[in-house]
Each structure stands twice: as C-alpha cells, then as structure tokens.
Amino acid sequence: MPLADDDHAGYRIREQRRLRRLSQRELADRIPYSLSLLNQVECGARSATPGLVAAVAQALGVDASKLTGPAAAGPLPSERLLALVAPLREALDRFDLGPNPDLTTVQPARDLIAKADAVCRQVRAARLRAAAAALPGLILELTHCVWTSPSAPLWRALASAYRTAHDVALKLGHPDLARVALDRMGWAAGKASDPCTEAVQRYKRAILWRCATSLPLISSGHGLLTGETSREALAVAGQLHLGAVTVAAKNEDASAVATHLAAARELADRVGGEAREVHWLSFGRVNVQLHELGASIAMRRFDDALGQARALKLPDSMLMSRRARYLVDRALVEMEAGSPKTSLRYLAEARKAAPEQTRHLPGTRATIRGLVHMSRRAPDSLGGMARWIGM
Structure with missing residues (x-):
C-alpha cells in the first residue's frame, strides 16, 4: 500500500x-x-x-x-456536490430564526416524525443523494414546527434529521458541514431532554474529531446515561465504547482498544441480538467485530485484520451502509495480504452493493492506489474502478 x-x-x-x-x-x-x-x-x-x-x-x-496536485477528493464534480449540499447548509443555518414565514403549508407532526426516520433509513441503505435531496425541506419544516408548537417528539425528530445531515455531509466529503450538523443535533437533543440522543451526539462528535477531546466526549456520553438500564441506554453505552475503540486505534493505543472492545462485548451480550431500532446504531456482536476489524486496520495490524475479516459472517439483515464498509475493508486487507484479484472482487461487490457510499470511502481510494502500485500494468477492471473514483 x-x-x-x-x-x-x-x-x-x-x-x-x-x-x-x-x-x-x-x-x-x-x-x-x-x-x-x-x-x-x-x-x-x-x-x-x-x-x-x-x-x-x-x-x-x-x-x-x-x-x-493532490489526489482528487471526491468522485462527483464540484458543481454536483454543491447542488447536493448547498440547500442542506441553508436549512441548517435557519435553526435559530424562529417560525419560517416562507412556509405556507406544513405537514402534520406525525408525518414529519415518520419522514425523519425514513430519511435516516435511506442513508443506512446507502442512498445518499436521495437523502440529501429530502433533508433540507424536512429540516425546514421541523424547525418551523419546534418554534410554533414545540414538543419532545418533534425536538427528537429534528435532532435525528440533524444527525442524518451529519452522516450525509460526512459521506459526501464535507466534514465542515458535518460538524455544523452535529452542533445543531446537540442543540435539538438538549431541547428534547433526551439523554440517549445527547449521548449519541457525543459519540458522533468523538469519532468525527478523533483528537484530544474525543475521549472526554465519550466519558461525558457515558455520564449522561448514568443510572439508565433500558435496552436503548445499553446499546448507546456500547456504541460509545466502540467510538472509544476508533479513537484509541487512531492513537495506536492497543491496550485501550482491548479494554473498550471488552466492555462493548459485555454490553452486546446484555442487549442481545442487533439493536437496529436504537438510533440506527445497529449495536450488537457483529458491530463489535466490525469495529475490531477497523481498529486492526487503523493500527496497520493487517495479519490480525485479515483473520478477523475472513472470520466475519454478516447477517442478511445487516444494513447496506455497514455491509459496504465491510466489503471495502475486506478489499483493503486482501490487497495488503498480496491477493489483488480477491481484493478487486470485494471492491466490485462494494460498488454493486452501495455505489454512492463506496466511491467516497477513503479505503476505496487507498485500496485502488495500492492495487495500481502492485500491478505492472493495471488490468482493465482496475483501470475502470480508478476512473470511477476520479483517479
């Protein structure tokens, strides 16, 4: 590589x-x-x-x-990316302006709450552009409603929409906008007085920053859940430990990685099964295994990562966004193991499963560059993959 x-x-x-x-x-x-x-x-x-x-x-x-120049940052032309994110940025900017006089009709609260869940589901299915198109209008309507007829369910729905905006912005290569969306999520979660939603926001901030303040964010998230024993709280607490795994792996702190993985496994056993319905975290045993694989890759322990990747069995119910991430990780470790044909096959699977997400994952570009580096003459399939991501 x-x-x-x-x-x-x-x-x-x-x-x-x-x-x-x-x-x-x-x-x-x-x-x-x-x-x-x-x-x-x-x-x-x-x-x-x-x-x-x-x-x-x-x-x-x-x-x-x-x-x-530097390697291309994204596969979509800048004007197409702008068309996706500019309306989202404008919607996020209206958070503190009160009722929106430009909205002549607003959907009922129950419909908006359902749509916040639906757009989150689109991201988990790796349908990024559809989610990006739906989010601005949804956020504007929810923002209007929390100013005119506030309620805890509406504030939670707005926080969820902001969280989805963060996911979309990050996957489309706009970390600055993702940070803004997380700030808005924290504001809405606080208004909802929902400790689990606030803890999820701390988790998202920690893995986005991955810096000196990340671990205190994880700790503060756990603090918000003190005394909470519901399945929801256990799943969020477990996901916070997985966030700590990601941060510790970046810092090559193998001891902290092992400690937080052990804590996450214990909570996954208590949760039982995959908690897909809990804030779309999909916390469970498989998610713990996926984070263990990601940590091994981050610490460049590719022998360990290869064994972990090959041992993983993803359930049919696994969210497409997580499946695509696993396929790209698998392609990366197969490339590092000197198996270019197998690596390229997994990349092709990821592209077929979730093309929008796969194009933007850093592991996709790293794997393709590594495969080119290994090849005296890149095969047509690899050349086509490279052109697809803008190399």
Whole structure:
C-alpha cells in the first residue's frame, strides 16, 4: 500500500502510466526524456521538472494537475456536490430564526416524525443523494414546527434529521458541514431532554474529531446515561465504547482498544441480538467485530485484520451502509495480504452493493492506489474502478 511519502509527482506519474497499461519504456518512447530519468523520477530519486510533467501529461492524455496536485477528493464534480449540499447548509443555518414565514403549508407532526426516520433509513441503505435531496425541506419544516408548537417528539425528530445531515455531509466529503450538523443535533437533543440522543451526539462528535477531546466526549456520553438500564441506554453505552475503540486505534493505543472492545462485548451480550431500532446504531456482536476489524486496520495490524475479516459472517439483515464498509475493508486487507484479484472482487461487490457510499470511502481510494502500485500494468477492471473514483 502506498505510504504518505510516496505521494509525489513521480509516484503519480507511475500510477497514471500503469492505469494506461504502459511500461516505463513505452512511456519514455513517447516523451523527449530518457528512460533512466523517468525511472528516477518515478521512484522519487529525482524531482519531476515542469517540462517532464507537461510531456508526460500530454503522452498519457491527462491534465497535468493529476500528476502534480493532490489526489482528487471526491468522485462527483464540484458543481454536483454543491447542488447536493448547498440547500442542506441553508436549512441548517435557519435553526435559530424562529417560525419560517416562507412556509405556507406544513405537514402534520406525525408525518414529519415518520419522514425523519425514513430519511435516516435511506442513508443506512446507502442512498445518499436521495437523502440529501429530502433533508433540507424536512429540516425546514421541523424547525418551523419546534418554534410554533414545540414538543419532545418533534425536538427528537429534528435532532435525528440533524444527525442524518451529519452522516450525509460526512459521506459526501464535507466534514465542515458535518460538524455544523452535529452542533445543531446537540442543540435539538438538549431541547428534547433526551439523554440517549445527547449521548449519541457525543459519540458522533468523538469519532468525527478523533483528537484530544474525543475521549472526554465519550466519558461525558457515558455520564449522561448514568443510572439508565433500558435496552436503548445499553446499546448507546456500547456504541460509545466502540467510538472509544476508533479513537484509541487512531492513537495506536492497543491496550485501550482491548479494554473498550471488552466492555462493548459485555454490553452486546446484555442487549442481545442487533439493536437496529436504537438510533440506527445497529449495536450488537457483529458491530463489535466490525469495529475490531477497523481498529486492526487503523493500527496497520493487517495479519490480525485479515483473520478477523475472513472470520466475519454478516447477517442478511445487516444494513447496506455497514455491509459496504465491510466489503471495502475486506478489499483493503486482501490487497495488503498480496491477493489483488480477491481484493478487486470485494471492491466490485462494494460498488454493486452501495455505489454512492463506496466511491467516497477513503479505503476505496487507498485500496485502488495500492492495487495500481502492485500491478505492472493495471488490468482493465482496475483501470475502470480508478476512473470511477476520479483517479
């Protein structure tokens, strides 16, 4: 798998060359530079001059920015992403402006509450664009209602809609907007006086930031649940431990990972089965296994991750968003194990299962770049996958 310090112009030249199934000799024959120089540039021994970059870009039929600039951040053109997120951003900005005079008709509260649940279900089914299209209007109507006829169920529904907005923004590559949505979720959850919803918001903040304040957020989330013994509270407490696993893995704290995994397993046993209906967390034994796999990947313990990935048996009821994430993780660890064909097969499965989500997962790009790095000439299927994510 390519390391961060491999991300230089020479590496990207090699990457694009292999995607076009050219050898170094074949590319050198197409540019006014020697094979020896091209080899040194590709391996990072020499810097790529502007003239060489321009010549290679012309020979490969790509824009020079693909060879000199950062890797593309997302597969959708910026104007299409803007069309998805701009209305959502505007809806989030109306949170404290009181009743909306532009809304001439508003759906009944029970319908809005049901729609908040439905749009969350769309995200779990990896239908991101459908959710992104539905959210702005839903948030505007819910915001209007909590100002005109506030109730705990409406505040909870608004908090849920904000949480879904966070998920959509994050999956579409807008972490700044995801943070705004989480702030709004915390505001609405506080108005609802719902400790479980507030704890879920702390969990989301912790895994989004993954910094020094993340573990205190996890602790404060557990504090909100003190004395709570319902199945809902147990599931949320368990998910908080899984959030701590994610943070600890990023910090390569194997001891903390093991401690929080053990606590999550104990709570999963008490919850029994998969708590899909609890804040759409799907907390349960399989979710604990998925987080254990993710922690092994984050800590680059790929031998452990490979065994965990191959031992996992996902139930048919597993949410599509989680299934796609597992398939991408499986592709990544198979690539690291030196099984490129198997890796590419799992990527293809993820693409078929949840194309919108798979395109945006960081593991997808890391796996494809790793597979290109392993291939002297990328097979057509890999080249097609690379073009699909914008490489």
